[in-house]
Amino acid sequence: MSAVHTVAKTASAAAAIAVAIVTVLTVTVLAGCETTPTHMVQGEPYTWYYGEDFDMRLRFLDENLLRERYGRRNNTFIAPAGLGRERFLPFDLDIFTDVEQAVTIRLSEIELAMGGRTYRPQNRFHFGNYWERRDRSDGTRGSLARQRQQEIRRVLLDNQITVREVSSHQGMVLFRGNFPRYGTARITVPVRDRQGRELERAEFEFEF
Numbered sequence: 234m235s236a237v238h239t240v241a242k243t244a245s246a247a248a249a250i251a252v253a254i255v256t257v258l259t260v261t262v263l264a265g266c267e268t269t270p271t272h273m274v275q276g277e278p279y280t281w282y283y284g285e286d287f288d289m290r291l292r293f294l295d296e297n298l299l300r301e302r303y304g305r306r307n308n309t310f311i312a313p314a315g316l317g318r319e320r321f322l323p324f325d326l327d328i329f330t331d332v333e334q335a336v337t338i339r340l341s342e343i344e345l346a347m348g349g350r351t352y353r354p355q356n357r358f359h360f361g362n363y364w365e366r367r368d369r370s371d372g373t374r375g376s377l378a379r380q381r382q383q384e385i386r387r388v389l390l391d392n393q394i395t396v397r398e399v400s401s402h403q404g405m406v407l408f409r410g411n412f413p414r415y416g417t418a419r420i421t422v423p424v425r426d427r428q429g430r431e432l433e434r435a436e437f438e439f440e441f
Contacts, residue, residue, distance in 0.1 A: 282435035287330035
């Protein structure tokens with residue numbers, strides 16, 4: 234093989250490698266621009282609380298499950314890129330009871346403790362306002378922005394829910410904040426009677 238052919242072959246191989254590297258970097262950058270990396274729970278993604286008159290199940294929703302449920306792009310419940318350390322921690326809360334007396338759960342009283350700090354869940358109004366401002370800033374088309382607001386109202390737990398005899402209730406409890414990537418998260422859910430007296434306090438723990 235002549236020196237010219239050798240040089241040409243070497244240059245061609247180098248060019249192919251360069252193209253491959255650029256492609257990988259481009260895909261990586263594009264993937265990173267869409268969302269902020271989410272937390273990964275260690276062990277089972279759900280845990281139960283068994284009370285005297287009711288049971289609860291809290292399940293952490295990881296990115297794969299969120300994408301299956303709510304779409305692979307423009308996902309309302311996955312933190313978008315450009316938020317620094319800010320993340321979303323979403324959970325499904327299921328409540329089961331067979332008590333004769335109705336009980337109530339107030340969203341504002343649910344608490345997550347992690348890394349020495351405490352967090353309160355987002356309600357529909359504040360989370361809707363967050364996305365309304367972001368969609369306006371990003372130039373999101375109107376139909377997608379409206380669909381997002383409908384999804385928030387449909388999925389997030391009410392500010393206050395009443396669970397009656399032989400019934401169950403489900404909704405997403407979503408926390409937003411600068412959470413540490415690793416550590417123990419403890420979620421507390423107080424349950425009250427119709428007069429506002431605390432009956433029980435359900436506690437859940439997740440390792441990230």
